[in-house]
Amino acid sequence: xxxxxxxxxxxxxxxxxxxxxxxxxxxxxxxxxxxxxxxxxxxxxxxxxxxxxxxxxxxxxxxxxxxxxxxxxxxxxxxxxxxxxxxxxxxxxxxxxxxxxxxxxxxxxxxxxxxxxxxxxxxxx
Numbered sequence: 760x761x762x763x764x765x766x767x768x769x770x771x772x773x774x775x776x777x778x779x780x781x782x783x784x785x786x787x788x789x790x791x792x793x794x795x796x797x798x799x800x801x802x803x804x805x806x807x808x809x810x811x812x813x814x815x816x817x818x819x820x821x822x823x824x825x826x827x828x829x830x831x832x833x834x835x836x837x838x839x840x841x842x843x844x845x846x847x848x849x850x851x852x853x854x855x856x857x858x859x860x861x862x863x864x865x866x867x868x869x870x871x872x873x874x875x876x877x878x879x880x881x882x883x884x
Contacts, residue, residue: 763783
């Protein structure tokens with residue numbers, strides 16, 4: 760499966776963005792999906808994830824209550840709605856996927872097999 764992340768941009772603190780991760784090549788409904796981000800000078804970190812079924816989501820503490828992940832299997836797309844953005848949310852955001860059904864969201868990067876190219880989110884203060 761090929762992943763295409765989009766929706767990044769420049770936004771003021773307190774604003775919102777919605778990132779999209781569109782899949783091609785396979786039916787995306789059979790994949791668990793995660794969002795990760797890498798800020799300048801920092802390691803890539805887990806942000807949010809959703810299971811194959813879409814029943815379970817999980818968020819990093821730093822974004823809990825502000826970010827919401829969802830999936831539209833008819834459109835082969837997963838979304839990350841980001842509200843109340845902060846300057847510390849500035850990073851390149853990546854979506855990742857794995858063709859495996861799990862009961863919990865996996866936060867480990869190496870578990871995921873497929874990665875998108877990343878989309879830059881810049882939050883100004």
